Each structure stands twice: as structure tokens, then as C-alpha cells.
Amino acid sequence: MDVPxxxxxxxxxxxxxxxxxxxVFHVRKAHIPTLREAGTWSALYVGIAVLFGIGVWIFGGATMGTEYFAGYVTEKALSVDNLFVFLIIMTSFKVPRADQQKVLLFxxxxxxxxxxxxxFLGAALINAFAWVFYLFGLILLITAGNLIKPEGEDSHTADNLMVRLARRFLHTSEHYDGDKLFTVVDGRRALTPMLLVMVAIAGTDILFALxxxxxxxxxxxxxxxVFTATAFSLLGLRQLYFLIDGLLDRLIYLTYGLATILAFIGVKLILHALHENNVPFINxxxxxxxxxxxxxxxxxxILGVLAVTVLASLTSPKGRAQNTVSAARRHASQYLDAETDPAHREEIxxxxxxEEEQMRALPEKYRKRIREEEKLxxxxxxxxxxHDALVAR
Structure with a gap:
């Protein structure tokens, strides 16, 4: 159906x-969203996306409605996975919690x-070359394989090519100046780390799009x-980040679920390419x-795989242990390096x-592994x- x-x-x-x-109403003034604020606005954005899908279903028919919801759910799941990388980048750059909203919106x-x-590039390629479906299917199968490879936190580095170029050719400061992108150091105008964070986010966004x-x-x-499902999956991502921040590390099987979904769609694309085949060396x-x-x-x-992997993650003892350890590592880093507000530091x-008390309550096999992590x-x-030194003053 052509859209006017x-x-x-x-x-x-x-x-x-x-x-x-x-x-204007949430990001311009730096602040840390409350759980209620994040939950309310996350629900609102999801509601808008669902209402839009219902409208598509009513005016475009069941086929268009089903395609929209399949696309929206898949893109939303992929965007949640992207939040893991955003979290790593902002932790690497020690972005203060109150200023993270601006980075996320950017x-x-x-x-x-x-x-x-x-x-639009993909649509043009599909219209011109039917074999593009083979290429897309192969990309998804390779991506699925890469997702299930064992990897550590260091596999997602904030120091990508764009950041290295920015550090090399541009004058950058070592410290933040609120959420400003530019500051003055020794009488010279300089970029703040905030701009470098945004450059790092931009670099990873391009990879996500592929x-x-x-x-x-x-x-x-x-x-x-394709456009609307992608757009609505991204809207509300900022609020979702603050809403499920404490659960991100808990979703230990989400990557496997996404790998299964991408592999499934990859096979679907290749079957469609075979059905429409005009490549001379195939049949x-x-x-x-x-x-x-x-x-x-x-x-x-898609819905079934996501439901199984999320439930398995939330009920897994390994997931609870990993979530507790990751949260303790993140809060310790924030306390030492990122936050300057005394009240918020005390809350952290x-x-x-x-979290340390929760780690002590874990089964011995997990406590043993934690004790062996020297850096932690x-x-x-x-x-x-x-903290003891501050209290003693």
C-alpha cells in the first residue's frame, strides 16, 4: 500500500x-530522572507506538499491522541490547548521572x-537488485553468530576510531564542565569529554544500524x-535506560534471544530471496x-523467543549474581570518579x-569467583x- x-x-x-x-521539558535542565518519571514516560511512548500500530492495522489492514508490530518489537529488543553498550561508553567516560540524559537524547x-x-538506501538497493535479500540474510546470520561468541565488557570499547580522531586533531579537556560541549582551559577554547562521549555514541550507532x-x-x-517502527522503537529509549538500568546486567540471556531472532529473520530473508530469485548461478x-x-x-x-529469554534471565541465579556484581562495580566507579554532588555520592x-550485602548472601561458588576478581x-x-576518609574529616 502506497502511503500519501x-x-x-x-x-x-x-x-x-x-x-x-x-x-525542552526533560533534558534541557540536567537532573536524574526518578523511577516514577522514567516509568511514566516509558509507558507513554510505548502506548503511542501501540496506538500508532492499531491505526496502521485499522487503515492499512491486518498484514500491514502485523508487519509493523513485528518490526517494532524486533527493533525495540535490539535497542535494549544497544543500551548495554551505551552504559559501557558512559561508564568509560565517567559521565555524571545527571548529564547522561543529554548524551542519550543525542x-x-x-x-x-x-x-x-x-x-532509504536499503529500499533503493532492494528495488534495483533482488539479490540484496541474500546479502541482508547473510549479514543477519553472521551477526547472530557474533552475538553468541563469548565476550567481556572490554569488547565494547568507548575508544573507537571517531573518538581517537577527535582526540588527535581537536583540543580536548580532561574534565567536564556541567553538560557543556565546550569549555575554556588555560585561556584556550577546548572540547569537553561530553562531546567525546557523543562522538563515541555516534560511532556505535552506525554499527547498530548495519x-x-x-x-x-x-x-x-x-x-x-520500516521508518515508523524504527523511529518509535528509538523514542522513549532515554526513559527506558533509567527505568531498567538496574536490570540491564540481569538480562544475561537476551543476547542469545536476539541471536536466535536475527538468525530466524536471516533464514526468512534467504527463503524470500530464493522465492524471488533471478541470480544466474542459482537455479x-x-x-x-x-x-x-x-x-x-x-x-x-519473535515474541516467544523474547519472553523465554527474559524470563530465563530474571529467574536465573547466575543472572542475579551477575547483576549484583555489575551494579556494585558501577556504583563504586561512580562514587570514586564520576559524581561530585555530596548528597548523590552518599546515595551511591x-x-x-x-549490593555488597547481596554479594555476601550469594552461594559460595559465586562468592569465590567474586573474591578472585582482584580489580573488583x-x-x-x-x-x-x-568514604571513611570523608567521614573522618
Whole structure:
């Protein structure tokens, strides 16, 4: 179904309006969102996306509605996985908690612009070359394989090529100046680490787009649905970050679920490519009689895999242990390096004490592994030593 230009215009205006609203009323003044604020606005953005999908279903038909929801759920799941990397980047750059909102909103805007470009490029390639479906399917299968490879936190580095170039050719300061992008050091205008964080986020966003766009084109080739499902999956990502921050490390099986979904969509794309085949060295350039996977089945598989992996993560003892350790490591780092506000530092230290108590309540096999992590134990000791020194003053 062709979408009229005026609907495109209204949709873009609505999305830009939501981003402007988010900046003016939430991000412009640096603050740490409360759990209630993050939960309310996350629910609101999800509600907007669902209402939009219902509208698509009513006016575009069941097929378009199913394609939209399959695309939205897949992109939302991938965006949650991206939050892991955002968390690592902001921890690496020691971004103060109150200033993280600005970084996240920038990441969302840049991601939306980058993915829109990839969407129209992908649509043009699909219209011109049928073999692109083979390429997209292969990309997703390779990505799925890479996701299930064992990796540590260091596998997602904040020091990517764009950051290295910025550090080399631009004058940068070592310290933040609130959430400003520029400051003055020794009489010279300099970039703050805040700008470098945004550069790092931008670099990773481009890599994310290379995975997510082939995935959604495997569910629908309607450019309007691809664009809107991608846009609505990104809107509200900032609020979601603060809402599930404490659960991010708990979702230990989410990566396996995403790998399964991407592999499934990759197979779906290759089957579709075979069905539409015109590549000369495959079946003499003739279509291959294969069974295609319906969008309804795709949506069922996607929802089922996500439900299983999330439930398995939340009920897993390993997940609880990993979440506690990661939270303690993050809070110790924030207490020592990132935060300067005395009241918030004290709150962070109280959280750290709770997490240390939770670690002591873990089964012995997990406590033994924690004690063997020398860097973690040294970090915790430093946090306690600094807190004791402050109390003694």
C-alpha cells in the first residue's frame, strides 16, 4: 500500500515534535530522572507506538499491522541490547548521572538520522537488485553468530576510531564542565569529554544500524512501516535506560534471544530471496519453489523467543549474581570518579553497601569467583577507604 505524502509529512512532524518536547521539558535542565518519571514516560511512548500500530492495522489492514508490530518489537529488543553498550561508553567516560540524559537524547537523534539514511538506501538497493535479500540474510546470520561468541565488557570499547580522531586533531579537556560541549582551559577554547562521549555514541550507532535495518527489511519491505517502527522503537529509549538500568546486567540471556531472532529473520530473508530469485548461478536464474515464512509466524516467534529469554534471565541465579556484581562495580566507579554532588555520592555509597550485602548472601561458588576478581575487590576497597576518609574529616 502506497502511503500519501501528507501522511509522511505529518508523521515526521509528530516524531520531531516528540523529540523537541523531550529536550525542552526533560533534558534541557540536567537532573536524574526518578523511577516514577522514567516509568511514566516509558509507558507513554510505548502506548503511542501501540496506538500508532492499531491505526496502521485499522487503515492499512491486518498484514500491514502485523508487519509493523513485528518490526517494532524486533527493533525495540535490539535497542535494549544497544543500551548495554551505551552504559559501557558512559561508564568509560565517567559521565555524571545527571548529564547522561543529554548524551542519550543525542544518541537517539543521531541514530534516527543515520537509520533513516540506511532505510532509504536499503529500499533503493532492494528495488534495483533482488539479490540484496541474500546479502541482508547473510549479514543477519553472521551477526547472530557474533552475538553468541563469548565476550567481556572490554569488547565494547568507548575508544573507537571517531573518538581517537577527535582526540588527535581537536583540543580536548580532561574534565567536564556541567553538560557543556565546550569549555575554556588555560585561556584556550577546548572540547569537553561530553562531546567525546557523543562522538563515541555516534560511532556505535552506525554499527547498530548495519544490523537493525536488514533485520526489519526481513519483516517488511514497506518503507513507511520500516521508518515508523524504527523511529518509535528509538523514542522513549532515554526513559527506558533509567527505568531498567538496574536490570540491564540481569538480562544475561537476551543476547542469545536476539541471536536466535536475527538468525530466524536471516533464514526468512534467504527463503524470500530464493522465492524471488533471478541470480544466474542459482537455479539458472529461476525462482526456487520454497516455503516462505509468514509475517504472523515471524511475530509469534519473535515474541516467544523474547519472553523465554527474559524470563530465563530474571529467574536465573547466575543472572542475579551477575547483576549484583555489575551494579556494585558501577556504583563504586561512580562514587570514586564520576559524581561530585555530596548528597548523590552518599546515595551511591548506600546502594553499594546494599549490593555488597547481596554479594555476601550469594552461594559460595559465586562468592569465590567474586573474591578472585582482584580489580573488583581493589575498586571496592578504594570506595570504602575514600568514604571513611570523608567521614573522618
Amino acid at each position: 505524502g501528507w501522511i509522511w509529512t505529518l508523521t515526521v512532524i509528530g516524531i520531531v515534535g516528540l523529540l523537541v518536547f523531550d529536550y 544518541g537517539i537523534v543521531f541514530s534516527l538520522i543515520a537509520r533513516t539514511g540506511f532505510i 544490523d537493525s535495518i536488514p533485520a526489519i527489511f526481513g519483516l517488511t519491505q514497506n518503507v513507511y512501516l 539458472d536464474g529461476q525462482p526456487v519453489d520454497v516455503t516462505e515464512i509468514s509475517t504472523g509466524l515471524s511475530l509469534t516467534v 555509597f548506600r546502594n553499594l553497601l546494599v 575487590m581493589a575498586l571496592l576497597r578504594r570506595a570504602h577507604e575514600e
